[in-house]
Amino acid sequence: MSVTQPKGFRAAGVEAGIRTGERPDLAxxxxxxPQHAAAGVFTRNKVKAAPVLWSEQVLATGRLRAVVLNAGNxxxxxxxxxxxxxxxxxxxxxELLECGAVEVAVCSTGLIGSQLPxxxxxxxxxxxxxxxxxxxxxxxxxxxxxxxxxxVPKEAGHADPAGWSIGGFTKxxxxxxxxxxxxxxxxxxxxxxxxxxxxxxxxxAVRVSFDRLDIDGCMSTNDTVLLLAxxxxxxxxxxxxxxxxxxxxxxxxxxxMQADAEGVTKRITVRxxxxxxxxxxxxxxxxxxxxxxxxxxxFGSDPNWxxxxxxxxxxxxxxxxxxxxxxxxxxxxxxxxxxxxxxxxADLKGADVLVEIGLGLGDGAAEIxxxxxxxGYVEENSAYSS
Amino acid sequence: MSVTQPKGFRAAGVEAGIRTGERPDLAxxxxxxPQHAAAGVFTRNKVKAAPVLWSEQVLATGRLRAVVLNAGNxxxxxxxxxxxxxxxxxxxxxELLECGAVEVAVCSTGLIGSQLPxxxxxxxxxxxxxxxxxxxxxxxxxxxxxxxxxxVPKEAGHADPAGWSIGGFTKxxxxxxxxxxxxxxxxxxxxxxxxxxxxxxxxxAVRVSFDRLDIDGCMSTNDTVLLLAxxxxxxxxxxxxxxxxxxxxxxxxxxxMQADAEGVTKRITVRxxxxxxxxxxxxxxxxxxxxxxxxxxxFGSDPNWxxxxxxxxxxxxxxxxxxxxxxxxxxxxxxxxxxxxxxxxADLKGADVLVEIGLGLGDGAAEIxxxxxxxGYVEENSAYSS
Numbered sequence: 001m002s003v004t005q006p007k008g009f010r011a012a013g014v015e016a017g018i019r020t021g022e023r024p025d026l027a028x029x030x031x032x033x034p035q036h037a038a039a040g041v042f043t044r045n046k047v048k049a050a051p052v053l054w055s056e057q058v059l060a061t062g063r064l065r066a067v068v069l070n071a072g073n074x075x076x077x078x079x080x081x082x083x084x085x086x087x088x089x090x091x092x093x094x095e096l097l098e099c100g101a102v103e104v105a106v107c108s109t110g111l112i113g114s115q116l117p118x119x120x121x122x123x124x125x126x127x128x129x130x131x132x133x134x135x136x137x138x139x140x141x142x143x144x145x146x147x148x149x150x151x152v153p154k155e156a157g158h159a160d161p162a163g164w165s166i167g168g169f170t171k172x173x174x175x176x177x178x179x180x181x182x183x184x185x186x187x188x189x190x191x192x193x194x195x196x197x198x199x200x201x202x203x204x205a206v207r208v209s210f211d212r213l214d215i216d217g218c219m220s221t222n223d224t225v226l227l228l229a230x231x232x233x234x235x236x237x238x239x240x241x242x243x244x245x246x247x248x249x250x251x252x253x254x255x256x257m258q259a260d261a262e263g264v265t266k267r268i269t270v271r272x273x274x275x276x277x278x279x280x281x282x283x284x285x286x287x288x289x290x291x292x293x294x295x296x297x298x299f300g301s302d303p304n305w306x307x308x309x310x311x312x313x314x315x316x317x318x319x320x321x322x323x324x325x326x327x328x329x330x331x332x333x334x335x336x337x338x339x340x341x342x343x344x345x346a347d348l349k350g351a352d353v354l355v356e357i358g359l360g361l362g363d364g365a366a367e368i369x370x371x372x373x374x375x376g377y378v379e380e381n382s383a384y385s386s
Numbered sequence: 387m388s389v390t391q392p393k394g395f396r397a398a399g400v401e402a403g404i405r406t407g408e409r410p411d412l413a414x415x416x417x418x419x420p421q422h423a424a425a426g427v428f429t430r431n432k433v434k435a436a437p438v439l440w441s442e443q444v445l446a447t448g449r450l451r452a453v454v455l456n457a458g459n460x461x462x463x464x465x466x467x468x469x470x471x472x473x474x475x476x477x478x479x480x481e482l483l484e485c486g487a488v489e490v491a492v493c494s495t496g497l498i499g500s501q502l503p504x505x506x507x508x509x510x511x512x513x514x515x516x517x518x519x520x521x522x523x524x525x526x527x528x529x530x531x532x533x534x535x536x537x538v539p540k541e542a543g544h545a546d547p548a549g550w551s552i553g554g555f556t557k558x559x560x561x562x563x564x565x566x567x568x569x570x571x572x573x574x575x576x577x578x579x580x581x582x583x584x585x586x587x588x589x590x591a592v593r594v595s596f597d598r599l600d601i602d603g604c605m606s607t608n609d610t611v612l613l614l615a616x617x618x619x620x621x622x623x624x625x626x627x628x629x630x631x632x633x634x635x636x637x638x639x640x641x642x643m644q645a646d647a648e649g650v651t652k653r654i655t656v657r658x659x660x661x662x663x664x665x666x667x668x669x670x671x672x673x674x675x676x677x678x679x680x681x682x683x684x685f686g687s688d689p690n691w692x693x694x695x696x697x698x699x700x701x702x703x704x705x706x707x708x709x710x711x712x713x714x715x716x717x718x719x720x721x722x723x724x725x726x727x728x729x730x731x732a733d734l735k736g737a738d739v740l741v742e743i744g745l746g747l748g749d750g751a752a753e754i755x756x757x758x759x760x761x762g763y764v765e766e767n768s769a770y771s772s
Contacts, residue, residue, distance in 0.1 A: 029530030032698070038410075045696060045699040045700045045702070045709045046699040046700070046704070046705045046707055047695050047696055047698065047699025047700075047710070048699075048707070048724070048750065054521055054559070055497035065405075074692070076692065076695075076696070076723060077418065077692055077695050077707075077720065077723055077725070079708075079722070079723065079724040087494070092589075111688075111692065112692025112695065112696060113691060113692035113720065113724075113725050113729075114725060130436075130461055139582065139641070153749075161391045161694050214680045215555045217676070217677070217678065218677055218678060218679045218693075218696065218697065218700075219696070219699075220696065221695075221699060223698050256560025259543075289604070291603070291604055292602045292604060292759075292763075293602065293767055294601060295769065296763070296767035297768065299764065299768045300767075300769055302768070305499060306460070306463055306499035307498065307604075308495065309433050309462075309463050309499070309602070309607075310431060310433055310434075310462070310498060310499065310605070310606065310607050311430040312433065313431040313433025313434075313605075313607060314430070314431045314432070314433075314605035319432045321432055321433045321463075322465075324433070334463065335498065336465070336498075337463055337465065338463055338464060338465040338468075339463070339464075339499050339500060342500075348695075354592070361654065372770075373764060374764060375761055375764050375765075377678075377682070377764075378682050378685065378759060378760065378761050378763075378764055379687075379761075381678070381682035381683065382682045382683065382686030382688070382760075383683045383686055
């Protein structure tokens with residue numbers, strides 16, 4: 001249930017003094033091998049944080065010895081000085097681990113637009129290196145040190161009967177949108193896999209997990225998902241079994257982010273079927289998931305399917321207004337574009353809301369996870385600089 | 387300052403019993419000629435309300451004798467029965483005005499997905515016809531009868547020294563997004579203009595006024611802007627002068643909608659310059675104007691330019707992260723993609739916020755009007771079924 005669950009990994013989380021308050025804010029994850037294959041997926045935002053620029057470069061080698069992560073400062077919009085800080089961070093870890101800086105990825109999350117306190121970061125790397133452990137407590141310490149507005153650490157794991165395992169943590173509570181959430185995710189495995197196999201599995205898993213989580217439509221500058229393989233189990237996994245397990249683990253982590261999102265009072269699944277293609281199903285589901293009027297209605301436990309139909313109608317997908325069906329928590333409220341039942345028939349008192357939309361056009365289906373738009377979201381994001 | 391300001395128009399607003407509470411909810415605007423040229427622009431939502439389907443059809447003739455508008459029910463997602471109600475509404479007005487139903491446009495706003503009480507609407511049309519007046523009070527009564535969550539009626543007028551005038555009203559407070567707001571707008575003029583000239587002037591004006599207002603990114607099923615010309619002044623206006631006056635009037639009405647938007651505490655102008663094209667400037671400005679994290683930060687009077695830079699970065703426009711400048715209320719906080727001043731230097735205590743974004747790529751410029759995302763917006767839209 002953590003990045004230290006697979007054999008060959010150590011982790012640590014320490015207080016480096018990057019953010020105010022006595023909270024851990026720097027994590028280190030080390031792959032002790034024997035192999036060091038790795039893959040990564042990054043934000044598609046054109047404004048990329050310095051650690052993203054650094055880590056994308058590093059991942060070109062398909063090889064990682066370690067990852068340094070910090071919370072409290074995104075090191076984004078920080079220019080050459082910010083990039084030098086990311087580089088210096090990797091250099092420091094490399095020196096301690098006796099490897100090259102090019103084998104160390106760096107991830108940051110927090111406020112955009114101010115310089116990271118470099119000395120604090122470098123001191124934190126040294127402290128984390130001294131604190132490295134291979135047990136579950138060490139994995140949890142790392143998962144805890146990267147949290148920002150998250151209220152709980154988010155870990156997941158899978159032990160395969162074939163003898164290999166996967167573990168991971170993630171963070172992210174706001175600025176969560178397509179092309180990944182504002183999130184940092186580290187997944188480890190002791191399976192024997194090379195970098196191209198890891199890359200293929202990771203892209204396949206991210207496409208239907210993190211990329212289908214959309215809390216507030218705001219794409220971050222820092223999104224990073226890293227997958228590190230130590231090969232320490234000595235087992236070459238069945239590629240399909242590995243990809244399936246990785247996908248399930250990423251979905252598990254995505255669901256944990258949904259449940260801990262800023263201001264969440266409803267965990268909403270928007271499921272679209274009958275679209276012309278899967279991509280169009282994603283487009284419709286995402287448009288509904290982002291619609292402020294749908295999100296505020298669900299916050300108010302109001303099964304306002306008319307707002308859902310309106311959002312379907314302005315999506316960039318093919319839609320026939322006379323074929324739209326809307327079912328909320330199992331009660332069909334709209335059939336063929338008109339009312340099918342009194343809206344009060346749908347019960348939204350619980351925390352989970354399933355919105356099912358039928359388009360009646362084809363076989364395309366997809367679902368997006370989102371949350372409601374609540375007073376808590378407004379409060380957190382108007383009062384907290386991040 | 388109203389639709390009755392131009393010669394040749396009468397208007398009325400009455401209580402038809404369409405919505406609960408004793409409030410006027412049906413308006414009638416009549417063009418007494420001698421000419422009856424007209425133009426209209428409608429929502430681009432694929433889910434169009436019955437009155438939009440009806441009025442689009444009617445406008446194909448370039449001619450309108452009257453417009454019936456109601457609040458309290460959108461007559462959207464109401465199928466053939468809803469369309470018959472829109473048709474019957476036009477028939478009723480036509481009977482009273484001794485014209486054809488095809489000369490009467492219909493507009494509705496309110497809850498989506500329930501049938502309009504047809505008898506109440508037809509009774510309301512008769513009552514409004516009996517109450518028609520040509521004075522400012524009659525124009526105000528019509529402007530008042532179409533309000534939903536709006537708190538004030540919104541009217542504008544222009545008397546041209548050349549002898550013609552324009553007047554108009556609008557409504558709209560939420561579900562306000564590109565391709566027009568959830569809004570109904572009626573503009574009248576006594577200038578002598580034919581339908582093609584009106585159409586060209588209206589499209590040109592809407593493109594830079596209502597289409598540049600984006601309160602919550604939610605495109606309505608009912609958006610309608612109608613322009614009616616009576617020719618009663620006997621004056622053929624200079625086409626450019628007329629278009630300019632119409633554009634200014636539409637901008638005035640759009641600004642009134644911004645100032646009265648649901649939950650507004652800040653009136654925000656997002657102005658983009660240096661984009662590759664005007665369209666790309668609109669794209670960037672709209673992306674920033676819709677970003678929930680930018681909107682909540684401004685609600686909190688926090689000049690969080692990092693969130694603005696992140697939104698610029700995920701817009702669908704060409705962006706060079708190292709050329710982005712951000713200035714808030716006159717204080718440059720970001721230059722070339724990095725901090726240029728302490729954010730506290732920008733004062734956001736007032737109700738007006740000007741966000742200026744420079745992209746340094748070309749001559750494309752545009753601005754979008756929006757508002758903050760406040761507790762009031764969440765409250766209104768979670769508690770009110772509309």
